[in-house]
Amino acid sequence: MAKDDLQRSSRLLSLFRRHPSSLSMAKHIERVQRISESPTRPAAAGPAGKFDVADLYRGPATQAASQEEAGPPLDEKLRQAYFWITNHAIISPFYDIEYNDTPPQRFQFGDRKVAIDLPSDQSYSSYVLLPLLNLAVRRRCLLVGGPGRGKTAIAILMAVLSGYKLSEIRRAIQHGQPQMTIADLFGNPLPSTLVTAATMEAVKIGWRRWLSMRVRIIDEYNRIPTRTQSALLTVMADNYAEMYDQVFECPEASWFLTANDDIGGGTYQVIEALRDRIDIVVKALHFNTRFLNELLLRIEDDLRPEEVVPPQVIFSVDEIDRVGQEIRSVILPPPLRRRIEFFASHFEFFEPAAAQMEYMTKDTVKLAAVDFASIAAQSTGKDPLADLGSQTRNGLSVRSLMTSLIFVKAMALFRGASEVTFEDIRQIVPFVLHDKLVQNPDCPVFEQEEKKAHRVDRISWIRGLFDASCREYERLNLDRDDPLAGLDAQFEQGLEGVPEKEVRTRLASIERILREWSKGRKLYGHMFDDILKLKYYHQRYTNYLKWLTWKG
């Protein structure tokens, strides 16, 4: 054997023998690397399939799913991607998004009786699931957590799942740093055109590649200077970049931003408008030290999960588009929509804020730049422990409600359902509202021993708010006895052809409800929205009645 040949041989074998101990080490591992060939959420068996000539090309060698003539349903593909990541890529042995089909077993620990439930149905790690749902719905996800917890790693995996090459992804990551300029972010004018251009339109911009990608990663976004943050805002909010009067229209994309803390307190304060564009916040959970051996093996085997993402879990642009369409077509049943309405109605109402009911909102106080605490101190006689609205300093924006709806639908689709379930809402809403609901730390609720942790743990706090809202909803028996349900149904039929007598009857019933409620002594958020909606109906019917009278 020639010397050169020997060298080449040893070089090749070194690809597999980086460490002599790896074979024996590998013997201790029992994991499944492959994508499960069985359904990830088994359903009832369908009819036996007929043979198909396309079966000729199905077998032991894996094809990219999009290349198979009939790939798995997209929800199944999403779950395959999820399970591949949790089993082989990201060490995230947590099941903090819990589902149960029978009551879970509960164990309590310590003096504070800290509880842990063992879910009885398929449950998930938020740290992997939520970025994946964000990829599916093409929204903006903030990954928060201390350094070295894998925030960038999960963002990179999402880009790989979108079909980008690793080298391309690494070049496209925008690393926030205090000297970052708009040119760093967007690109530079071409020097030749800068010299020769007679008008601004003639200046050509060399736009940065990341702007045209379907996945955009901004690492440590809270280290970007404020001015550059404003430029970033235009891309995040409106999907275009602008320099020298030149505009670059960006395609729809999913965003992944990282920050070392979740209040945006990096080198620069994150501007509020930018923070408001974040749709979902995901916390990087701690490393469970019982999985140190897994880390050891990864080091020894030089494993790089992002290098070996199975082709069958990589989504094409068309597939992501179709996932989005399928998510939008998931049904949110009206009784569950009412629960969301009821929950959201608690927070905006703020009685001391104004004299006229429409302005009795927390936003009024904010716009007036008045100290919230001083106004909140004015007694309205309400029990702060019962009034869920007292726990926040703001209400929910339209954007946050829309985001909640799309993510609960995505959650339902991920679980292979065509309808949203109650638990989908309960599990997802805290992550969407994590940065949207601003806690009122002065609320006496947080002085209670069992609620003190909610000052820090916002996920549990918001889930607790949702649970309390649902208890109140049930106490008021709103599923069966919603005073507005009949009026809503009537109004949805339209006004055309409704006779004058019927209009007067409806007006009377609206007034009757308002009269009834006016006998009560306390006004709560859900009543505030109901009252204003009754006023809205009353006005619509009044105008219609006037028109009928005028028409004769």
Next chain:
Amino acid sequence: MERLIDGPFARALERRRDHCNSAFAYARRTHRRLDPDQFSRVLVKSVDPIVRALAVHNAEAVDATVEALYDISLELLARDCLGDNPRYPLIPLAWQKLLPAAAPLLASDPRRITASVSNAVHTLSLEPAARPVEWIDRMTAIIPLCTGVDQFLDAGKVEAWRCGMAHYRAAAIDIWQRLPDSLKYAALHIDGSGKQMSLADVLAGLSDPWWVPGSERRRDREIVLVAAAGGFRGFGAPFGGPFIAPPEVTCVDGTLYVLDTDSCWTLHADCFGATLQRHGAELPKGAGTAWRGQYSITAAGKVTGRGLGASFPWLADSSSSSSSETTLAVTLPRSHKVYLVAAR
């Protein structure tokens, strides 16, 4: 002495070192028996020739192709489909013969072609009536006529039918009609140079499953034994059939079904082969209703149909018989075979 990897493959492995290392390490976590030496031999024997052939046609595509070939060869080795003692020895043959020949097409979609070819040989290897070696040879021969991957894979489906996968017949004829003319002739192994037979004639001839494409359509047809399918399941090789007991046949809506004490199969047969596809434990709905096929057999073994007749004394006292539009299936009380008789 074993040959070593050098040339374009060695250089591509160097460039894709991170990927290759991680892929191997991951595979070995699942498949603990995965042997690096054996994998090296797979790379030398099966992958290197493909990369060398590709480098001649399209050097720029080498890296992406190497990555796909590396991943799939690793996957196939882990499943004992490549390597020193593969469960399906014809898969390595396809890698060494067909895939290097497919190099002009490979660059456009290496993973798809490689996986499809491997899977096709696997599928054909599982079907006792199929002839995978013939499929590899024929696919190797038609590559120069294929202008794209889709065309190549479509031709592969037609060739699979041509190589014994009788159950693909209807779908394969549909696909065959969409192929370009030159491929149409080649796929059915018809000499198209003199255009002695028009494509319309071929299509008309294909309405008879016992007509061999390219052959003259005889007017003086006679009833003959055209095929025998099945066999005793027994204890595996050398028996290797599907039936645990002598089967019986019936015809439901024109499809022949075969039933033993355990299971039910559909029977598909034409001039290229006869295959049995497992249907389930029971006959489909509608079984038992009268179905009049074209042929019948008497207790003495005389077969009549389509105005013809022939005697098969050894088929006398059959345990069951049933006829479709084109074929009579007969079973005997002491045989695990299904005998097929038709006019040819």
